[in-house]
Amino acid sequence: MNAKQPTWKKNLFRHEAILLVVLIAEWIFFDVIGRNFGTYDNSCDILRHSCEIGLLALAMTPIILTGGIDLSVGSLLGLCAILFGKFWRDAHLPIPVAALCTLGVGALAGGLNAALITRLRLPPLIVTLGTFSLFRGLAEAITRGVDTFTNFPNSFLFLGQERWLGIPAQAPIFIGAVIFFWLLVHQTTFGRTFRALGFAPEGVRFAGVPVERRIAMTYVLAGIISAIAAIIYTARLGQAKADAGNGYELYAITAVVLGGTSIFGGTGSVHGTLLGVAAIAVLQSGIVHALQPSEMAGMLTGALLILALTSSVLPKMISGLRARKSALKLSKPIA
Amino acid sequence: MKKYFRELSVAGALGILLIVLAILAPSFYSPQPLLSLAARASVSLVVALGMALVIIAREIDISVGSMFAVCSVCAGLFAAMHWPLALVIVASILVGAVFGAFNGALVAGLGLPSIVVTLATMVTWQEGLRWLRQGEFVNLPDGMQWFGFSQRLGQWTLVIGSIALLLLLALAMKHLSIGRFIYAVGSDAEVARLSGIPPRFTTFLIFVFMGALVGLAAIMNIVQSPQVDPQSGNGLELKVIAAVVVGGVSISGGRGNLWGVFAGLLLLACISPALTHLHIEAYWEKAIQGVIILLAVVAEGLRSRKALDHG
Numbered sequence: 311m312n313a314k315q316p317t318w319k320k321n322l323f324r325h326e327a328i329l330l331v332v333l334i335a336e337w338i339f340f341d342v343i344g345r346n347f348g349t350y351d352n353s354c355d356i357l358r359h360s361c362e363i364g365l366l367a368l369a370m371t372p373i374i375l376t377g378g379i380d381l382s383v384g385s386l387l388g389l390c391a392i393l394f395g396k397f398w399r400d401a402h403l404p405i406p407v408a409a410l411c412t413l414g415v416g417a418l419a420g421g422l423n424a425a426l427i428t429r430l431r432l433p434p435l436i437v438t439l440g441t442f443s444l445f446r447g448l449a450e451a452i453t454r455g456v457d458t459f460t461n462f463p464n465s466f467l468f469l470g471q472e473r474w475l476g477i478p479a480q481a482p483i484f485i486g487a488v489i490f491f492w493l494l495v496h497q498t499t500f501g502r503t504f505r506a507l508g509f510a511p512e513g514v515r516f517a518g519v520p521v522e523r524r525i526a527m528t529y530v531l532a533g534i535i536s537a538i539a540a541i542i543y544t545a546r547l548g549q550a551k552a553d554a555g556n557g558y559e560l561y562a563i564t565a566v567v568l569g570g571t572s573i574f575g576g577t578g579s580v581h582g583t584l585l586g587v588a589a590i591a592v593l594q595s596g597i598v599h600a601l602q603p604s605e606m607a608g609m610l611t612g613a614l615l616i617l618a619l620t621s622s623v624l625p626k627m628i629s630g631l632r633a634r635k636s637a638l639k640l641s642k643p644i645a
Numbered sequence: 646m647k648k649y650f651r652e653l654s655v656a657g658a659l660g661i662l663l664i665v666l667a668i669l670a671p672s673f674y675s676p677q678p679l680l681s682l683a684a685r686a687s688v689s690l691v692v693a694l695g696m697a698l699v700i701i702a703r704e705i706d707i708s709v710g711s712m713f714a715v716c717s718v719c720a721g722l723f724a725a726m727h728w729p730l731a732l733v734i735v736a737s738i739l740v741g742a743v744f745g746a747f748n749g750a751l752v753a754g755l756g757l758p759s760i761v762v763t764l765a766t767m768v769t770w771q772e773g774l775r776w777l778r779q780g781e782f783v784n785l786p787d788g789m790q791w792f793g794f795s796q797r798l799g800q801w802t803l804v805i806g807s808i809a810l811l812l813l814l815a816l817a818m819k820h821l822s823i824g825r826f827i828y829a830v831g832s833d834a835e836v837a838r839l840s841g842i843p844p845r846f847t848t849f850l851i852f853v854f855m856g857a858l859v860g861l862a863a864i865m866n867i868v869q870s871p872q873v874d875p876q877s878g879n880g881l882e883l884k885v886i887a888a889v890v891v892g893g894v895s896i897s898g899g900r901g902n903l904w905g906v907f908a909g910l911l912l913l914a915c916i917s918p919a920l921t922h923l924h925i926e927a928y929w930e931k932a933i934q935g936v937i938i939l940l941a942v943v944a945e946g947l948r949s950r951k952a953l954d955h956g
Contacts, residue, residue: 379760426939430946435705435760436896437942443883444935451928560768563761573761605776612769619757619765627755 325570329585340596347599358478360591362539366562369535372528376507377575378434385445387555390540395459395550420533424526449552459550470545492580508575651893652905659912670922684800686914687807693885695858697906703831703898704759708767713878716863721783721873738860745856753849783873815903831898891941
């Protein structure tokens, strides 16, 4: 075990280093071929547009570390966005109160996932598939598919569209979330538990950790973060519709896996996720600036994910094949 | 009786829904709309059968919707080039099988988790198709609709064809060795390997078969209208996974049968028309679908917990 740990650490470092090189190469490439890509304004734009997916990816990281998954975050973003609109427009609540209520809804929805997963020990994949359908369905039912919330006050739209001290106004929230999740995953015992859970859940239970509570925590956090993302999303677009955040869960999972977190749980990092989010965001913005259709960015994101996955298992496969070959050679004389 | 409790309870729920409809909205049973409903459901049934095999083998494939769209557009283009009908069908199935083989190679060959692999291929094919075709519809030649039969006959062909496929597959799963292999691989791949079953090859074949079935379903769908809609596969993956799970196939592999899937699919397929006939707004469909999935997994969870407590 002791001899293994350094190589494992080295590998982890290597993955993130490669991703950083890819990111820089991407940046230089688009700066050369695109128009106005490398400007400060565009950097702010990239940050603005990747904020919501970035938040979801941050919340997804601890979940995937424990070996779980949450497919419902995109749908929950939609539900929270329209409930926020409902609270503000139809219940006549002031914006801050409406936002607080929305956070409560997010926590409740995350709690529903958590309860089903930990209390009944159901597989997260299928539970969140069910709530994926349920949350989006509720959003559609509440708005009857057509109702849109607009005309938010300018003081609220500031959060999504203006700059504060030279940076996009939503950036401080995102940076705060990054620091929070980095501390949580890398500097606290919680983070250690998440990783240990991904390796060996039964072992963690025997070590006396309240396994259910830790897992539940990750899903409730994801619910709250989805609600925050919903509010930022509404502020950025100036409207809330039932289809808000459609497909965001895919981008969030892609960013996490691209960032080097194992989909089986156990290994991964928040800074890796951050790099994954950046790689996707730069790709999307770059494609647009290179005057290519935006569908190409989606396609390349998928291809990038396949590549990242393949490159993560190929070395293991090759060494496995070699070991088998040498084993065969050894066994021949005996036979 | 006890062994098939899960399947029977789904069938029971379906029966209750049908009885409620018979009392409150007898108009649901007028033959022509019902036949159209069955023809549309037979498309999902074909995909759901493939998905059931995939999930029994403890994998999942969420790229079926994208594959479905790609196969539909390819088949439409082949048909527009005036290929004979039989050739178009074979070509569509082959296209599906190739895409399935790609998933299968990544999952079985490289040992990657199927959820992420098919997530990636889903995005890639979907966006690739949108990029190449820009959402354009394909107009089909005259002889294509309903295979050149009358509408009634065409719809009956689809319904009977899909039920024949269900029968064949259900028998194969029970009596052929490959069917037993699938259950064995889904229960415990390592034990399966030790007993001489090639788990990786089996998994690969299942993904290829899934793709081929998607190709077939795409044909069954495009013959129902004069145009090919490149968005027709949207959300198909969730619909069929829901049907499979509601039908009692365990998401952790190795358990379930195709008759349960059949009942689950019919139950979900009846919801949308039932809502209209019972004068409930159609916007509730997705929410109700979600609740049904959750109820199904909760029932499964409670049952396995009870089994754990007693064992």
